[in-house]
Amino acid sequence: MSAIAGTRDQCRADLTLTYAVHNAFRRDAALLMSASYSEDVRDGASIRAGWLTLKRYLAVQRTAKDCVLWPAMRTRLAGQPQELEILESMEAENAEMDPMIRKIDAALSHDRRFRLREYAEDFSTSLLTHLDREEANALPLVQSVLSQQEWRAFCDEQRRQVGLKGASSFFPWLLDGAPDSTRSQILSLLSPPLRFLCRSVWQPRYERTPHWELAGAA
DSSP: OHHHHHHHGGGOOOOHHHHHHHHHHHHHHHHHHHHHTOOOGGGHHHHHHHHHHHHHHHHHHHHHIIIIIHHHHHHHTTTOHHHHHHHHHHHHHHHHHHHHHHHHHHHHHTTOHHHHHHHHHHHHHHHHHHHHHIIIIIHHHHHHHOOHHHHHHHHHHHHHHHHHHHHHHHHHHHHTTOOHHHHHHHHTTSOHHHHHHIIIIIHHHHHHSOSSOOTTOO
């Protein structure tokens, strides 16, 4: 692996957007946990909206990995069982979250809020552990073996799934609560017209839409 890394340092993937997405996942996992402690039925629609948004972007990233990123990685890592085991563990951890996601869906859809706290804790713990392991093990491997073209193909697949219309929701969600440095980095990835739209139209509209808001909150 070190030999490969030595020849590809100039092609290291730009992980700015990936880390921002991961931090947005962490933020929403914390909000899900907070919401799971609310017993006010008026919170239901807002919690469901926040959950559906989190679930949507988890699915976008996972699908892009399954369709583009992991196949490219397997090709690059052929004959390297230890490195391939890292990919297998990433896929296994994602699969383990599927039944947890279904349980939260059921709790929110069928008035089983009394179980939401348990389900949310299981899911959030698994998600946070997965993100930490991916950043510690899989992403350095990605930077070691993938070309810029291969990484762009992964990013392009995520863009295709989100779509131009979906970008109006994705970027405000991504930037919600993000530090100024992250906001500047992410906005710099957009063209000037889209940057203007994000600041003047998309973000204000997002802020008017309830996400994870609790009736008892100030």
